[in-house]
Amino acid sequence: MNSSAFEQYLSTAVPIGKGNDRVVYRLPACPERCIKLPRYPLRGSEQSRREKKYFERLEARGIPYWEYIPRYHGAMVVENHGEGLIYDLILDKEGGVARTIRHYRSNQFDVFQGDAFCRAFEALCVFLMNYWIVPSDINDRNIVCVFTDQEGCRLYLIDGVSNPALFPIANYSSWFARRRIRKRLIKLAGKFKNYGLINNKQCNIIIEKLTL
Structure with missing residues (x-):
């Protein structure tokens, strides 16, 4: 599907997700993927610019990040909508959007x-x-659940993967990266405990593993 045809599709398509900076659509020619477009095309998306660089770096590192994060498939410029980033779309076991x-x-x-x-x-x-x-950014809005007979539950972080720091030392240093990750995950574990998703003992075990 070329850019003009895709723009026509967007005129009637219903977004499958929307944030402060971007809007997400399923790709009609490839329904197992989605595209994240700027909500304000003239301004563009700082989040997408940052994410694009970060995912290119993940690919260069050769790590299997797609086990828990949608795989990145490059960018596409859509007429009157700006540059969008294409990712795998995480589906539930019935084939619906997770x-x-x-x-x-x-x-x-x-x-x-x-x-x-x-x-x-x-x-x-x-x-x-x-x-x-x-x-x-990691919270209960950008983690999806996939329930399966084999694993019971699997979580995917579908958004907010990048380092927004002005001087992103954590992109190059595992020590600095893990320190930042640890802080955010411990905070999230506390929230999940408060929500009743995990109990106090489970929360403490997770925090202990993060601080080893």
């Missing part, structure tokens, strides 16, 4: 019963630390 933790908190809180969510959250934390992938 829902965020916040959605389940508000609508189906019972899915958090048992240990599956805690194990999934711990796995995400360990992965980000091991590969020192810095989340610029």
Whole structure:
């Protein structure tokens, strides 16, 4: 689909996600992928500019970040909409767009019963630390849950992956990166405990693993 045809598609398409800086659409010719476009094309998206560089660096490092983060597939300029970034679209086991933790908190809180969510959250934390992938923002709105018969629950960080620092030392130093990641994940673990998603013991175990 060329840029003009895609612009026509966007005129009637319903976004599958929207943030302060960007809006997300499913790609019609490749429905297992999505594109993140600037909400304000004339201004562009600082978040996309930062993300583009960060994901190119992740690719150059050769790490399998797509195990917990949608894989990046490059950029596409869309007429009158600016440059968009293309990613894998995380789907649930029925083939629908995976829902965020916040959605389940508000609508189906019972899915958090048992240990599956805690194990999934711990796995995400360990992965980000091991590969020192810095989340610029991590919360219950940009983590989606995929429930499977095999794993029970798997979490994906679908947005907010980059380092917004003016001098991004953490992009080049694993020590600085892990220090920043640890701080954000410990804060998130505390929030999840307050939400009732994990209990006090589970929270302490995760924090202990992050501080080893």
